[in-house]
Amino acid sequence: MSAGRLRKSSTSRRSLAAVTAAGILGVALPARAGAADEAPAPVKSDGADKHASDSAAPAKLVVVWPTFTPAGDDASPTPLHRPSPSEEPLATRARELDATLRDATQDLGFVLDLADAEPRPGHVRDLDMLARAGRARPGDPSGTGTWVVSARLEQAGSESFLLRVIAAPPNAKELRVREEIVKGAEVSLRGLVLLRDLLAPAVPVATTESCRPAAPALDASVATPSHSPGRAVLATNGALFGGYLGYSLVRSAGTSDPRVLYPLLTLGAAVGIGGALLASEEWDVSTGDAWFLSAGAWWGAGAGVLLANGTNSQSTEGPYAWGIGGGLAGLALGTFALTRSKMDEGDAVLTHSGAGLGMWIGALAELGYRGSTSTTPYLGAGLGSAIGLVGAGAASIFVTIPPSRVLLLDLGAGLGSLAGAAVGSPLIFSDLTGSNTNPTRTRIFLAGTLAGTAAGGTAAWFLTRSGSLKKPVAWNGMPSAGIIGQSVTPTGQVPAYGLMYSGTF
Numbered sequence: 001m002s003a004g005r006l007r008k009s010s011t012s013r014r015s016l017a018a019v020t021a022a023g024i025l026g027v028a029l030p031a032r033a034g035a036a037d038e039a040p041a042p043v044k045s046d047g048a049d050k051h052a053s054d055s056a057a058p059a060k061l062v063v064v065w066p067t068f069t070p071a072g073d074d075a076s077p078t079p080l081h082r083p084s085p086s087e088e089p090l091a092t093r094a095r096e097l098d099a100t101l102r103d104a105t106q107d108l109g110f111v112l113d114l115a116d117a118e119p120r121p122g123h124v125r126d127l128d129m130l131a132r133a134g135r136a137r138p139g140d141p142s143g144t145g146t147w148v149v150s151a152r153l154e155q156a157g158s159e160s161f162l163l164r165v166i167a168a169p170p171n172a173k174e175l176r177v178r179e180e181i182v183k184g185a186e187v188s189l190r191g192l193v194l195l196r197d198l199l200a201p202a203v204p205v206a207t208t209e210s211c212r213p214a215a216p217a218l219d220a221s222v223a224t225p226s227h228s229p230g231r232a233v234l235a236t237n238g239a240l241f242g243g244y245l246g247y248s249l250v251r252s253a254g255t256s257d258p259r260v261l262y263p264l265l266t267l268g269a270a271v272g273i274g275g276a277l278l279a280s281e282e283w284d285v286s287t288g289d290a291w292f293l294s295a296g297a298w299w300g301a302g303a304g305v306l307l308a309n310g311t312n313s314q315s316t317e318g319p320y321a322w323g324i325g326g327g328l329a330g331l332a333l334g335t336f337a338l339t340r341s342k343m344d345e346g347d348a349v350l351t352h353s354g355a356g357l358g359m360w361i362g363a364l365a366e367l368g369y370r371g372s373t374s375t376t377p378y379l380g381a382g383l384g385s386a387i388g389l390v391g392a393g394a395a396s397i398f399v400t401i402p403p404s405r406v407l408l409l410d411l412g413a414g415l416g417s418l419a420g421a422a423v424g425s426p427l428i429f430s431d432l433t434g435s436n437t438n439p440t441r442t443r444i445f446l447a448g449t450l451a452g453t454a455a456g457g458t459a460a461w462f463l464t465r466s467g468s469l470k471k472p473v474a475w476n477g478m479p480s481a482g483i484i485g486q487s488v489t490p491t492g493q494v495p496a497y498g499l500m501y502s503g504t505f
Contacts, residue, residue, distance in 0.1 A: 061170075062110040062147040063132060064102050067094035068124055071154035071164040071179065080124045083153070090155050093187045097151055100188040101165075104195055105149065113146055124150070126166070126175055133168035145170025147199070151191060152179075158346040158402040159184050165191060167198035228280035230290035235276040237294040241331075242272020244301065245324060252320040291348035293334045296393065299355040300330020303386040306359075310379025330389060340397050347396035349403040351389065353410050357457075358388020360417075361450065368446040371439025373428065409460045416456015417449055424448035 068080040069090060083091040106112055119128065133148045152164040164179035178194040228234075246268025250261045279285065304326025308319040337343070362384015366377035424445040485496040 060110045060147065061113045061144075062105045062149060063113045064098070064105060065119055065124065065129075065148065065150040067097050067151040067153050069094070069152065069154050071152040071162045080152075089184060090153060090161070093161060093184060094151075094153050096188045097153065097163075097191045100192055101149060101151060101195055104192050105199070108196065108199055110147065110199075129166065129168040129175065130172065134171050145172075149195065149198075153187065155400075156181055157342075157344045158400050159344060161187055163187060163190055163194070165194040165198060167195070228283070228285045230285045230287040231277070231280040233287055233290035234280055234285055234293065235273050237290065237297065238272035238276030239269045240272070241294075241297050241301075241327065242268035242270070242275075244268070245272075245327070248320040248324050252317045252324065254317050286342065286344065288344035288346070288348045289338055289342065291345065292338070292343040292351055292393070292396070293331065295348060295351040295355065296330035296332075296334030296337075296389065297327050298330075299352070299385055299389045300333075301327030302359075303330075303355075303382050303389065306378050306382030306385065308382075310377075310382050326386075333390065333393065337393050337397055343396060344400070346401045346403045346406060349406040350396050350399075350401055351392045353406050354392020354395070355385045355389040357410070357413060358391070359385035361453070362387070364446050364450050364453075368443050368450075371442050373442060373446075405464045408464050409457055412460025412463075413453050413457035416452040416454070416459070418452070419456065420449040420452020421445070423452070 066082050069083050069087070070080070083094045085091055102112060119132070129148045129150055132146065134145055147170060148168040150166045152166070154162040154164075156162045160181055160183055162179065163182050164177065167176045169176070176198045178197055180190065180194070182190040243265050246264035246266075247261065249268075250256065250264050301323045304322035304324070305319045307326070308322035359381045362380040362382070363377040364380075365384070366380025367373055367375070369380075370377075427441040427445045481499050483495045484498045486493045487496055488494075
């Protein structure tokens, strides 16, 4: 019944109340020519008419395809496929998302159609979804169609995933798409929210009493990521580094007067925390970004101080000036790296670990060059930490590695160092005649320690090797031995024997 006909009719208050109640319950009232003179039938309070209307309405069918990877629709270089057990933790998150989407569609009032729930291999792209959405179940009226939902999941970091949910309405020529970067623990929750947004036009606003109005509050308070979650880490490191710069400026000037020292300490800390807060307000700074910048600043300053001591600087002010320069240089390089790629916690731990491991290797190298363990290897430690900082920071742009794996690699390298030192320890002790160790024995001992470090790190890398690259590496092939070719000679063709590996890398 249109609004114009309601205004022209002489419906009584009782009729108007019945029409209003029927509209709230979603009951379609037939508009007849004599509606102005006849009172509509009263609506039953037990909900019988409502159930009759629901049974008469066509069911909203939906087909939920399994989660595929990668998140895009491009068939090359990696075609869409279900995550295999070797692609952990992607496979686990995909199974959780499948169960969540199937339950959610039924909670939203849809009927789950199990036909073609597992599409044929090679028929899982966007055009295949549109084709499936145009088909109806046998026995349904022609042109009914079916909703089709498909989720795509791709690992975007050590603890983050690219989630893409696609929905094809019945008989539609276009797709509805929602996608975002989510944490691993929030894949199912965010998939539920994206699915609800995609199916919102097909879901009545208030059809039954089972509608849950608390869902928007959950999205706003739990699932929505906050801006600059690394603000506190960045501000703390900014205040400490600013205070260090102020202290180093005073000491590099050759004075320690408290009347100058304390004001500069306060000023440096204030500038550091102010700059950190401004940066976190302007850009979205994650916790990994903040710790990555702290690695560049602190390890850069430490490398500068070590290099100044290693060059036998005659002035006591030299190390402070070198520390200022190294810290600012490391901070600048870290900022440049952040313009190339976002950093997560694994990248930050990798940078700290690379600088520390470089300092250890550089110190061993200098001691081996001197042939003695009685001196402090400032120069080697400074060069090693600088090289390790730059190398690990550059590597973090291209690789994704969990923080736990970095710690396991450090543990393996440390245990390898101890094992190498234990094996070569008799070389640096006095022999039975009381003679002291010579440089050759010292170099052998240090070489064994360095070899143990490399062996322990390599073993740890091999044992934890899955999932270190941004994209999984597939090794599909088979080695073979025998005739691998032939050579043409004046007397004829001669077979060539050898080993061969054929397949993809």
